Amino acid sequence: MADKATSPVLEADDLVKHFAVRVNGMKRTVRAVDGVSLRLDRGRCLGLVGESGCGKTTTGRLIVGLDEPTSGHVVLDGEPLHRLNGRISRTVRRRIQMVFQDPLASLDPRMTAAQSVAEPLRVSGVPRREIASRVGELLRRVGLDDDIGKRRPGALSGGQRQRVGIARALALEPAVLVADEPTSALDVSVRAQVVNLLRDLQRELSLTMLFISHDLSTVRYLCDEVAVMYLGRIVEYGPTDEVFDNPRHPYTRALLDAVPVPDPVVEQTRASLVLEGDVPDSSAPPSGCAFRTRCPRVMDACAVERPQLRSAGPGSLVACHLADRARS
Amino acid sequence: MTTTPLTGHVDRATTAPHTPATAATATSVAPGLRVRDLHVSFALDDGTYPVVSGVDLTLQPGERMALVGESGSGKTVTILSLLRLLPGMARIEARELLVAGHDVLALDERRLAGVRGKDVAMIFQDPMSSLNPVLRIERQMTAPMRRHLGLSTKEAREQAATLLGRVGIPDPARCLRAYPHELSGGMRQRVMIAIALACRPRVLLADEPTTALDVTIQAQIIRLLTELCDDLGLVCLLVTHDLGVVARFAHRVAVMYAGRVVEEGPVRDVFARPRHPYTRALLASMPTTDRQASLRQIDGAPPGLRARAGGCAFHPRCPTAVDICRVGVPELADHGSQHLAACHVTAPDAGASTQRPCAQGGVS
Numbered sequence: 001m002a003d004k005a006t007s008p009v010l011e012a013d014d015l016v017k018h019f020a021v022r023v024n025g026m027k028r029t030v031r032a033v034d035g036v037s038l039r040l041d042r043g044r045c046l047g048l049v050g051e052s053g054c055g056k057t058t059t060g061r062l063i064v065g066l067d068e069p070t071s072g073h074v075v076l077d078g079e080p081l082h083r084l085n086g087r088i089s090r091t092v093r094r095r096i097q098m099v100f101q102d103p104l105a106s107l108d109p110r111m112t113a114a115q116s117v118a119e120p121l122r123v124s125g126v127p128r129r130e131i132a133s134r135v136g137e138l139l140r141r142v143g144l145d146d147d148i149g150k151r152r153p154g155a156l157s158g159g160q161r162q163r164v165g166i167a168r169a170l171a172l173e174p175a176v177l178v179a180d181e182p183t184s185a186l187d188v189s190v191r192a193q194v195v196n197l198l199r200d201l202q203r204e205l206s207l208t209m210l211f212i213s214h215d216l217s218t219v220r221y222l223c224d225e226v227a228v229m230y231l232g233r234i235v236e237y238g239p240t241d242e243v244f245d246n247p248r249h250p251y252t253r254a255l256l257d258a259v260p261v262p263d264p265v266v267e268q269t270r271a272s273l274v275l276e277g278d279v280p281d282s283s284a285p286p287s288g289c290a291f292r293t294r295c296p297r298v299m300d301a302c303a304v305e306r307p308q309l310r311s312a313g314p315g316s317l318v319a320c321h322l323a324d325r326a327r328s
Numbered sequence: 329m330t331t332t333p334l335t336g337h338v339d340r341a342t343t344a345p346h347t348p349a350t351a352a353t354a355t356s357v358a359p360g361l362r363v364r365d366l367h368v369s370f371a372l373d374d375g376t377y378p379v380v381s382g383v384d385l386t387l388q389p390g391e392r393m394a395l396v397g398e399s400g401s402g403k404t405v406t407i408l409s410l411l412r413l414l415p416g417m418a419r420i421e422a423r424e425l426l427v428a429g430h431d432v433l434a435l436d437e438r439r440l441a442g443v444r445g446k447d448v449a450m451i452f453q454d455p456m457s458s459l460n461p462v463l464r465i466e467r468q469m470t471a472p473m474r475r476h477l478g479l480s481t482k483e484a485r486e487q488a489a490t491l492l493g494r495v496g497i498p499d500p501a502r503c504l505r506a507y508p509h510e511l512s513g514g515m516r517q518r519v520m521i522a523i524a525l526a527c528r529p530r531v532l533l534a535d536e537p538t539t540a541l542d543v544t545i546q547a548q549i550i551r552l553l554t555e556l557c558d559d560l561g562l563v564c565l566l567v568t569h570d571l572g573v574v575a576r577f578a579h580r581v582a583v584m585y586a587g588r589v590v591e592e593g594p595v596r597d598v599f600a601r602p603r604h605p606y607t608r609a610l611l612a613s614m615p616t617t618d619r620q621a622s623l624r625q626i627d628g629a630p631p632g633l634r635a636r637a638g639g640c641a642f643h644p645r646c647p648t649a650v651d652i653c654r655v656g657v658p659e660l661a662d663h664g665s666q667h668l669a670a671c672h673v674t675a676p677d678a679g680a681s682t683q684r685p686c687a688q689g690g691v692s
């Protein structure tokens with residue numbers, strides 16, 4: 001899928017983010033993101049999935065420049081997000097926008113919807129007389145009429161709030177949209193509206209999108225490629241259908257098995273593999289492969305050496321000794 | 329809390345047609361849970377609003393039922409009212425509210441306390457906020473056993489350890505000494521389940537027990553609950569918004585919208601042949617593997633407490649709404665094989681459905 005002809009819009013190279021924490025008075029380092037490389041091709045949607053604490057949100061925040069990476073770079077169209085003096089390049093930053101999980105928390109309660117959407121335009125110096133028409137256009141684009149623009153977040157429904165959040169993110173015509181769990185705070189009956197909106201926008205504006213979610217069924221529907229994270233690292237990457245139909249990493253397989261599907265016939269007949277135990281503490285990760293403590297197919301080699309992401313078929317990468325062994 | 333059972337109510341069709349006609353009058357075998365015509369209203373500053381309107385639920389021993397709905401549909405209020413756990417502004421009324429054989433609305437506070445945690449146990453969504461952060465797990469586990477079963481401290485501790493092992497905690501002795509914050513989310517939920525089972529309840533009420541958990545942990549907890557219900561013959565009512573959890577866990581499902589049960593039936597039947605437009609739309613809005621097709625979205629948002637529509641509450645969002653939907657509240661009608669749906673349009677005797685349906689499941 002990601003052939004060499006298309007040049008990547010955004011490349012994240014070996015991103016690392018460590019947080020210093022204190023546990024019982026002892027200094028520890030949480031390796032929230034531990035060497036993540038991603039590549040987003042123009043007009044495509046990459047899904048980033050994993051459980052809470054796997055570092056997917058931190059990865060998103062590093063890419064939009066909300067957190068500063070411990071090491072690694074983000075490059076947009078050949079231009080680095082972080083300048084040599086360590087500060088963030090504003091011209092790059094404005095072209096990578098984010099849609100947050102909780103629209104109520106990410107919108108200013110005292111601003112009307114129209115003011116929230118106008119803010120990025122105002123800050124970036126769009127002439128005042130153009131702002132109003134542009135805001136109306138953006139709100140209509142996400143399916144809100146002008147009347148809604150006069151309301152504050154408290155007077156909007158969850159779905160409407162998230163539409164405002166999306167309109168705000170689109171205001172500066174970003175090259176890349178990072179959507180961090182944009183549907184998980186919404187009611188079930190409203191989710192499909194927002195998913196359809198994101199898909200239409202992505203197609204019509206040929207938006208490049210990083211879609212971060214733990215909702216695998218939405219990821220499957222929306223994304224062209226998928227990256228699966230576990231404990232700060234990508235363990236599997238590939239075209240969506242390939243990853244879902246033919247998962248190569250035992251963790252991906254277990255994750256797919258764990259998601260209950262709304263079909264009782266499937267649910268009551270399938271022999272699903274249930275992972276034992278919890279996600280390990282990311283300040284003291286297991287040696288070797290981080291997944292080995294829960295892996296149903298663990299081998300001796302897994303404790304010794306950390307498996308590297310290696311090619312496993314066209315466009316697919318997997319970090320597992322088992323896959324390595326099968327290949328050789 | 330005021331709890332006046334409704335009197336002088338017009339008799340209506342039993343909405344539990346799988347109950348033998350005789351069981352409606354006989355009291356010999358009390359089902360695990362029987363709710364008839366439950367109404368809950370909240371007295372707020374600007375008036376009194378109905379939250380739950382006329383909910384009927386019947387669970388036989390050993391049955392696992394799921395109550396699904398979106399936020400504000402009244403599903404959590406329904407389950408909390410089964411143990412009268414609602415705040416003072418709530419007014420509960422029902423023609424019948426039998427939980428594990430106890431007439432919950434007739435019990436005084438002292439006797440109700442003897443039922444809560446004993447015959448009827450509850451698991452909440454967020455184990456961190458339902459466990460006491462300053463007490464060790466041992467104290468929290470043994471307290472109900474000493475109170476309800478009259479066990480000594482030593483006996484209670486031994487039983488607590490056995491229970492923790494039963495719910496899959498690897499080192500029960502260590503867990504007993506721990507404080508809640510020292511455990512992971514999945515472990516805390518296992519402790520909650522162990523506490524719920526401590527006094528051998530007959531009815532287990534679970535309010536979104538896996539919503540705060542990751543999918544791999546959710547899978548563990550659902551499997552555990554399923555095994556426990558089967559092994560102990562528990563009646564389990566589980567509240568959730570996740571149709572996948574329903575499909576995995578429940579025998580029967582009741583779908584709530586704006587305070588009413590709009591569809592109820594065996595899980596397989598409801599998922600394969602949904603009869604209510606809301607259930608249909610919910611199932612159709614689930615993402616599929618076909619990425620070319622748009623998701624079938626439901627326009628609009630679920631109504632708030634103060635803005636519920638007259639007639640069928642779903643009519644403003646319903647693609648098939650007709651005139652009658654704006655005026656008449658549809659009754660649950662029998663679609664065969666214990667499958668009920670409250671819709672004017674899909675009712676088997678469409679057109680005549682404004683009248684209360686004659687007792688399909690009752691005495692003919």
